Amino acid sequence: MAQDASSANYLHESAYADDRVQILNDCNTFGIFSRSGDIFPGARKAQGIFHEDTRYINHLELRLENLPFILLSSNIKEENEILSVDLTNPKLKLKSGTVVPEETLHVRRSQIVMAEKFHERIELENYGDITHTVKLSILINGDFSDIFEVRGAKRAKRGTLNKPEVRGQNQLLINYTGLDNVMRTTVLTSEIDFTFDKKESILYYDLTLEPQNPVYLNFSIHFIKGEVEKEIKKPKAFHVIKEELMPDIESTKSLFPDIFSSNERFTHWINRSKTDLASLLAETPHGKYPYAGVPWYNTAFGRDGIITALQVLWVAPQVAKDVLKFLAAHQSTIEDAEADAEPGKILHETRGGEMSALNEVPFKKYYGTIDATPLFVMLAGAYYSRTGDLQTIRSIWSNIEAALEWVDKYGDLDGDGFVEYKHKAKNGLTNQGWKDSYDSIFYKDGELAEPPIALCEVQGYVFAAKIQASKMALHLGKSELFLKWKKEARQLKMDFNRAFWDKEMNCYILALDGNKKPCRVKSSNAGQVLYTGIADDSKAKLVAKSMTAEDMYSGWGVRTISSKEARYNPLSYHNGSVWPHDVAMIAAGMARYGCRLEAVKLLTGLFDASHFIQLQRLPELFCGLERREREGPTSYPVACSPQAWAVGAVFMLLEALLQIKIRPEKKEISFFKPILPDYIKFINISGLAVQKFKIDLEITNYEEEEMFSVNWKNQPPDWKLVVIK
Structure with missing residues (x-):
């Protein structure tokens, strides 16, 4: 079966994990660099600097006398703002005949991605006793590939990559005219003059390096969609750029409290997660929205943003407020089959690249998700409970009502009380829950399930949405809606526990298909059921036990499906891997039902995993292979990192163990x-x-x-x- 043209389902031809990359990101712009700070081109590499779903730079390589440098060290600063790289020279024979011994020159690269620009300072220092005149070069190019091309999508035709243009002696323009008639331009502006080899696309600097006398070189790269200004100013001094960056970093981090523990590594995990999440909070007209993750999902996703907001709600309620405002503003008001949109439905994702603009992929503004709509209502209720901010709830009340109307009118396709999905968009998602791979929903024998499909956890989201909505309605004096939604939630809980419970499995089934045939698969979806409160108490204890059994628990976290299932593959995206956000939601559900020790086990597994992961930054997912002594978890080769709901997991886990509730109505x-x-x-x-x-x-x-x-x-x-x- 062909894979969907979806955000989760392109065959990932561009594996970058093995390249030991470094990542810088800021809102709509991010860079994936080698550890040397270079960007190397190649069909199977995802390195580059991307802006609004387009790779503006696919080659940026620093050389000395046309030779690569020797890497000494490479580090991302604690605030995530700077990639700092130390390099030294190989043995050089200059044109003058002078030999520069190896490790005579020190080069420090400092790189920043900020405000839709890339900035670099290069510092060179000669530790020898002879003055050298050297040629420093930067190989630079841009392919302007759409993010979906980088991920493996094949296009019948592309736009025009224009010849580079040099303005004066310190500015280079590389641009591309897309099939969408939009000009996208990379503009490099240098502090000092350079020469440019158009044939090889190389910048050259002639530098004189006196002993013990550092030489500095600053340049900036702007990423421009549309018309380019006639004149772009020379780059600011690097220390000025750093100073301009810090207030925004501090302002974003101030949304979160400071958390310090007796365990230094646990404290670092929390602080790293806070910094990573802050770097993913993109400024929008409606406030800051957590972009899903770098590189594949550096944009607004409904489900991801909501779950991230739920994870950090107890520590950073402003994030939830901004997410609600953003999604309310983008809620669908029309039926549009090509976007899987219906009135009241909440956004799945939005994209800004050329392929989206041309509808080569359907994600310009796409609504193919079954769970974002009830999750939106859940978040609204949870936000109100946490803050008592009735004014914000009033401002989005029409959106809340529209979302629940969508649940009843469009979500329940056959009128049985359960919410199902079946995609309409030609190239849309076949599966529209959080496990949206084409093969993630199946029967016991491994055969793929026939839509429309009712997922177990989605019924829980609908239950929780109606419970939360009824509480908000009561506070707004809407007694009829309070009674209506409360009654519907109670009925849904009874129907769900009857239809989705499997006595033989001692667990909830994965889903019901269009003919109400059960998908008798043990999955982590059943664990998420606990998070919503729809499970009967007696059944919840059995599910918690099931989630921590050997076939589900890898030693690092809960697998997406049991190792005994027909489609189990620990190396797959959704059929046996471990997702930190999934584990956190399951742990929160366990704690809700009093299974506290099981919740501790899940937190400990992820904490242990963080010890083996660079920067203690939990990725989007890792492989579900069984834990081996004195070894870390096996990486999934194209996992996003940082990923919002992965780095947010620690906050939900901590909340689950503390069982902290902030109740303004009770003070x-x-x-x-x-x-x-x-x-x-x-x-x-x-x-x-x-x-x-x-x-x-x-x-x-x-x-x-x-x-x-x-x-x-x-x-x-x-x-x-x-x-x-």
Whole structure:
């Protein structure tokens, strides 16, 4: 069966993981570099600098006397803002006949991606005792490939790549006229003059390196969609660029409290996750929206944004507010089969590249998701419970009502009370849950399920959406809607536990097909059912036990499907891999039903995995192979990293163990039977937003005495702290 032309289903011809790359990202722009700070072209490489779903630079290579440098070190700064690379020279024989011994010259590259630009400072220092005149070169080119081309899509025709243009002696333009009649231009502007070899596409700098006298070279690259200004100013000094960058970084990070624990590595994991998530928060007219992940999903996704907002809601409620406003503004108001859109439906994804503009892929503004709409309502209710911000709920109330009307009118295709999907768009997603690979939903024998398909976790999302909506309706004085949605949620819970429970499996089935034939597959979807509260208490305990059994739990996390299933493949995208966000939602569900030790096990597995991963940055997913002693998890070759809901997982996991609830309507912060693993003795949270106040919490775990204490500072007036042990 052919794969979908979808965001998850192109055959990934462009594996970059083995290249040990470094990544810089800022909103709509990101760069994937080799560890040397170079970008190498190649059919199977995804290196490059991308802007709005187009690769503007596919070759950026620094050389000295036409030879590559020797790599010494390569590091991303803690704030994610700078790639710092140290290089040295190979043995050189200059045209003058002078020999420069190996490791005589030191080169430091500092690179920044910021505000739709790339900036680099190159510092060269001669540690020898002879002055050398050398030729430094930069091989540069842009292929302007659409992100879907980089991922493997084949196009019948492309636009025109124009010849490079040199303006003066310090500016280079490389541009491409797309089939969408849009000019996309890469503009390199240098602080000092260069010469340019048009045939080889190489910039040359003639530099004199005196002993112990550093030479600096700054250049900037602008990525322009549309008309290019006649004059682009020379690049600013690098220290000025850094200074301009920091206020935005600090402003974004201020959305989150500071969290410090007794375990240094756990603290680093949290701080790295906060920094990564901050780097993915893109400014929009509706606030900051968490882009899904680099490189494949560096854009707004409905489901990903909502789940990320849910993960960090307890620590950063402003993220949820901005996500709600953005998605409300992009909610569909029309039926459009080519975009899988219907009135009230919430966006799946939006794209800005040439192929989307030409409808070669359907993702310019695409609505092919079954779960984003109920998740939107879930988030709205959870946000209100966390903040008491009724004004925001009023402002999007029509969107909430439209979303629930979509659930009943369009989501329930056959009127049986369950929400199903069947795509309409020609090149749209076949599967429209979070596991949207074409082969991710199947029967026990491995045969692919026939649509329309009702996924188990989606029924949970609908249940939770109606529960949350009924609570919001009550606060808005809409008693009829309160009673209606509460009644519908109660009925759905009864119907779900009857139709989706399998006594033989002791677990919820994966899905029902269009003929209500069950997909009797043990999957992590069943674990997510617990997160929504739709599971009967007795069944929830059995599901929790099932999720931590050997066939589901790899040692690092819960596999997407059991190792005993027909389509199990630990190296696949959705049929046996481990996804951190999935694990976090399952752990939160376990804790909700009192399965606290199981939740600790899931947190510990991911924490252990983070020790083996560069920067402790959990990727989108890793392979579901069984954990091996003194080895880390097996990487999935084209996993996004950073990925919003992967780096957000630690916050949801911590919330699950603490069982912290911030309740403005009661003016109360409560902890219900909190638990921490034995490797965490205390956690301090500073600057936690509680309405207009910022509070500090000190949480201490006295494991030997089986005691758990919570103290707070800066408590808001009339608020109380409740700890139920």
